[in-house]
Amino acid sequence: MVAHDGSSVFTSTTITETTGEAEHEQIQEIEVIFGTFGRIGGNALDKCKNLQKLTMVNCNLEVISNLEPVGASLVHLCLSNQNITRMSGLSSLRQLRHLYLQQNRISRIEGLESCRKLKTLWLYDNCLTRVENLGFCTDLRELWLQNNKIQTLKATNGGISELVNLQRLNLANNRLRDVDEFEHLRKLV
Template sequence: MVRLTLDLIAKKSNLKSRKEETTLQYLKKITHINFSAKNIDAIEDLSLCKNLSVLYLYDNCISQITNLNYATNLTHLYLQNNCISCIENLGSLKKLEKLYLGGNYIAVIEGLEGLEGLRELHVESQRLPLGEKLLFDPRTLHSLAKFLSILNISNNNIDDVRDLEILENLNQLIAVDNQLLHVKDLECLLNKLTKLWKMDLNRNPVCLKPKYRDRLILVSKSLGISL
């Protein structure tokens, strides 16, 4: 396995071709780091990368989110398809706009309090134990209520989305391949989410209900529902 370190980042940058720039200068100004699919299993101290705004670490073996508290300018974080079971240590990322955590082992969406810049949250296809479903910490939902606009919760065995009623700014909800069954629950959700214009419910049991789509569109005139 490989640890993401400053030395590793510097080596990848091929600084030999930049004779006029020192390693320290390069690390201080770098804005994008891409170490996807590199067998990374841990993130070490990258505090010199003060201007980092986009970090690609998907398709690795990371089990814990660490050493990102320095990255106060980070806006996009890609951690899909790792081994993460807990959302943690992100509280200082006040500028974070997009967070990608699909394909991990996360059972509860939590630890996102204070991230008032977060606009997109992608937590699809968590590798959960058989019979379990993805849950939401009320504190995190309350914290995201006024800001989150896109939420992807596909393929997580979810059978109830009424907890999401608090997300008043949500305009896109992707909930494909879940266990949503009751039209009435979705009607209640739409009564609360007045800004929602896209809801993807493909391959949910509710799709087999007669005229379910018509009933939901009647509740929200601006809504487009994918069958």
């Protein structure tokens, strides 16, 4: 299927071609490396009720969308090396534990209110300037933010200081000037 902008759309047919499975109900993992999908089609994942892991790397995705059908089962989502600019479309992913959105063009951390079970969040190589909106992710253990444009870690609502279970934090290659939030992070190794 081709979108209005000429890019392909990730569909249920793509899933059949990728997995070799015509019946999608029992599929637990989908992995696509290299593709030209502008987005995930509206009903592409409708029959993937048991999908636990979705990995799409270097597929030219521009938006996170249409993940609602796998909201009750998906625990691992990797959409790395895409053209994603916003962290939208995550609100249905209540079971999500691992989120990998590195190497995109994301400028703001947002949309994680429903992802309260999140343990791993990789947002390195994006366009972030602030660390915010993480207050809902109190179970987060690993946060990779290297190679962004972050300038400050001043204590803010939803900032790093609320991540009391954080064990691994990478902030290398940022533009950090102010670092206030580390005193609450007693579990960092």
